[in-house]
Amino acid sequence: xxxxxxxxxxxxxxxxxxxxxxxxxxxxxxxxxxxxxxxxxxxxxxxxxxxxxxxxxxxxxxxxxxxxxxxxxxxxxxxxxxxxxxxxxxxxxxxxxxxxxxxxxxxxxxxxxxxxxxxxxxxxxxxxxxxxxxxxxxxxxxxxxxxxxxxxxxxxxxxxxxxxxxxxxxxxxxxxxxxxxxxxxxxxxxxxxxxxxxxxxxxxxxxxxxxxxxxxxxxxxxxxxxxxxxxxxxxxxxxxxxxxxxxxxxxxxxxxxxxxxxxxxx
Amino acid sequence: xxxxxxxxxxxxxxxxxxxxxxxxxxxxxxxxxxxxxxxxxxxxxxxxxxxxxxxxxxxxxxxxxxxxxxxxxxxxxxxxxxxxxxxxxxxxxxxxxxxxxxxxxxxxxxxxxxxxxxxxxxxxxxxxxxxxxxxxxxxxxxxxxxxxxxxxxxxxxxxxxxxxxxxxxxxxxxxxxxxxxxxxxxxxxxxxxxxxxxxxxxxxxxxxxxxxxxxxxxxxxxxxxxxxxxxxxxxxxxxxxxxxxxxxxxxxxxxxxxxxxxxxxxxxxxxxxxxxxxxxxxxxxxxxxxxxxxxxxxxxxxxxxxxxxxxxxxxxxxxxxxxxxxxxxxxxxxxxxxxxxxxxxxxxxxxxxxxxxxxxxxxxxxxxxxxxxxxxxxxxxxxxxxxxxxxxxxxxxxxxxxxxxxxxxxxxxxxxxxxxxxxxxxxxxxxxxxxxxxxxxxxxxxxxxxxxxxxxxxxxxxxxxxxxxxxxxxx
Numbered sequence: 001x002x003x004x005x006x007x008x009x010x011x012x013x014x015x016x017x018x019x020x021x022x023x024x025x026x027x028x029x030x031x032x033x034x035x036x037x038x039x040x041x042x043x044x045x046x047x048x049x050x051x052x053x054x055x056x057x058x059x060x061x062x063x064x065x066x067x068x069x070x071x072x073x074x075x076x077x078x079x080x081x082x083x084x085x086x087x088x089x090x091x092x093x094x095x096x097x098x099x100x101x102x103x104x105x106x107x108x109x110x111x112x113x114x115x116x117x118x119x120x121x122x123x124x125x126x127x128x129x130x131x132x133x134x135x136x137x138x139x140x141x142x143x144x145x146x147x148x149x150x151x152x153x154x155x156x157x158x159x160x161x162x163x164x165x166x167x168x169x170x171x172x173x174x175x176x177x178x179x180x181x182x183x184x185x186x187x188x189x190x191x192x193x194x195x196x197x198x199x200x201x202x203x204x205x206x207x208x209x210x211x212x213x214x215x216x217x218x219x220x221x222x223x224x225x226x227x228x229x230x231x232x233x234x235x236x237x238x239x240x241x242x243x244x245x246x247x248x249x250x251x252x253x254x255x256x257x258x259x260x261x262x263x264x265x266x
Numbered sequence: 267x268x269x270x271x272x273x274x275x276x277x278x279x280x281x282x283x284x285x286x287x288x289x290x291x292x293x294x295x296x297x298x299x300x301x302x303x304x305x306x307x308x309x310x311x312x313x314x315x316x317x318x319x320x321x322x323x324x325x326x327x328x329x330x331x332x333x334x335x336x337x338x339x340x341x342x343x344x345x346x347x348x349x350x351x352x353x354x355x356x357x358x359x360x361x362x363x364x365x366x367x368x369x370x371x372x373x374x375x376x377x378x379x380x381x382x383x384x385x386x387x388x389x390x391x392x393x394x395x396x397x398x399x400x401x402x403x404x405x406x407x408x409x410x411x412x413x414x415x416x417x418x419x420x421x422x423x424x425x426x427x428x429x430x431x432x433x434x435x436x437x438x439x440x441x442x443x444x445x446x447x448x449x450x451x452x453x454x455x456x457x458x459x460x461x462x463x464x465x466x467x468x469x470x471x472x473x474x475x476x477x478x479x480x481x482x483x484x485x486x487x488x489x490x491x492x493x494x495x496x497x498x499x500x501x502x503x504x505x506x507x508x509x510x511x512x513x514x515x516x517x518x519x520x521x522x523x524x525x526x527x528x529x530x531x532x533x534x535x536x537x538x539x540x541x542x543x544x545x546x547x548x549x550x551x552x553x554x555x556x557x558x559x560x561x562x563x564x565x566x567x568x569x570x571x572x573x574x575x576x577x578x579x580x581x582x583x584x585x586x587x588x589x590x591x592x593x594x595x596x597x598x599x600x601x602x603x604x605x606x607x608x609x610x611x612x613x614x615x616x617x618x619x620x621x622x623x624x625x626x627x628x629x630x631x632x633x634x635x636x637x638x639x640x641x642x643x644x645x646x647x648x649x650x651x652x653x654x655x656x657x658x659x660x661x662x663x664x665x666x667x668x669x670x671x672x673x674x675x676x677x678x679x680x681x682x683x684x685x686x687x688x689x690x691x692x693x694x695x696x697x698x699x700x701x702x703x704x705x706x707x708x709x710x711x712x713x714x715x716x717x718x719x720x721x722x723x724x725x726x727x728x729x730x731x732x733x734x735x736x737x738x739x740x741x
Contacts, residue, residue, distance in 0.1 A: 021520065021551055021562050021563045023566065049523045049563070049566070049567070050566055050570035050572060052566060052570040052571075053397065053569070054569065055393050055394050055395070055396040060566065062520070062563055062566040062567075062570075064520055094370055094371065094372075096375075096385075096386070096396075098382065099386075099393050099396075247551075249551045249555070249562045
């Protein structure tokens, strides 16, 4: 399927920003069942300093803001995606699998997560893939999709305790659970074509679990499916902090406001 | 001089001087001990005047302290040095090959020569370095290999110090002091100079500039955490000596895709940064966000190939104590040769049999924390009280994986000048190694640390050690 994406992110401030750096991970890469036909990123109110591939091979732009009150990031292009039933495969990256095993700040399990995982401990030894499907369903039931109940700083355990969350929380919970079951797991941020909806208010997120002999397999807990040709992978990492579309550091006390306009179309 | 139990580098068992010390011993016998003691006191004044002091961690009152200097040189023969040089060069080559491998294809783990858990569970492994290939494959531009000697031909590597080894300013100042106090000795004996170290450092770092740097004279800077750091003197000294800027994080920002420093004529891009700031604090955008000592975005500029960071981030995995016992395998894996320098036999307390042995022989062993440095958190069995032994036993049982143990080595002695004349004290040696894409340069000399307390085997300056000038003789 060919997807056309236009994504505008605007940060506005109540006064000029003295000095800020933004790492921007908003460029999809041709790999593992997706082909980027064309893509451009433009920055207004900031200057691109360097472009590089990070340790997970995500393309990154480092953008510097100095003395402006607004940063506008426009990422757009077309991507051809194959339906692989969620199977991303072994990948060609250098990052060793064990990097995706330890807990991170957002994926530290607490008692509620351990309780959630308990029933799957035996099954996972017999059939990793089937167990992950069941785990995904269980998380979907335990954590209801609710906008506004959590923030980007909410941890997996907190989301389970609240019983509510968005795609980021679902991904963090699934990652934490899979790691507790001994499977390497990673966070994916990207785009999703939604039926009947062109205008979206945020990028999407899901996760990938490493299944022996099969490689990385995607799970979108929020939509209770494995990613198909409606999904464009943009960045991966151990959790949201590694793969966030924008990660920045700002000097000064300017107040920030974020506005996103996103269209994903066929 | 020697009590027979330890190898003394100056005197044979019978009291006759060993060959490298023959001339020195002859000169010494003609000197008046009183005037030598007076010179000893002069040396201290000299050090105070140039301001070479050292902050000791964990001592709130004495913030700055002088590292005691002893006026009797440590002398190494040309042939002894050649052997050391070959061994160090081999080891440093292997370390750089290992770092290139461990942050890229990880062949050594795939081959099974190094168990994956040594790396995977190790906090010194920096995932942010995966896929980075620094210019010339050089990760450790500056290395300070710690060596000890136990006999005529027995040298052991104690630590590889591949992060940011300090102490080179002492090597230079100790020599300067000796030249001033005993000029006649240097005319009688052919001592190899060490004074070119700053120029060699400048050359070596310049050769390591990123490929995009076309200038014949790359811009170098020394990044210091600031005046409160224990090695601040050395940072400013080295910057001054090699004609580079001494900068702190607040002097730096990203300009046109490069790291640039503030100057009176605006921002100037830096090609090579010799940083004396630890990895975790180097870049608040990519590592510890609370760090005020680092440069936001420097890792991004580094990954883009626009700056060389010396030493590269993540080199700590190579000198991690959990890895130490595998060094002979690492040398062999990457060089195809047997290690020239010996490793100290090491028990990994994470292994059950080793732990049992260590607990049974605690009073004979030296136990070290896997991640510790500076002689903190270690146990010297033979010097420990019953209470200390019991406390350490509890620690070992609680977290065995956190410790390694080694036999108490019979460290060689070199005499120091005391009120009662010459008296033997234990020493170690830290030669300084510079690595560039073109060559490995080892300064003929180094820092000799000496345990000033009679019988003590702990030479760390933070634990009451002193220093000596180290003379490598010409042929």
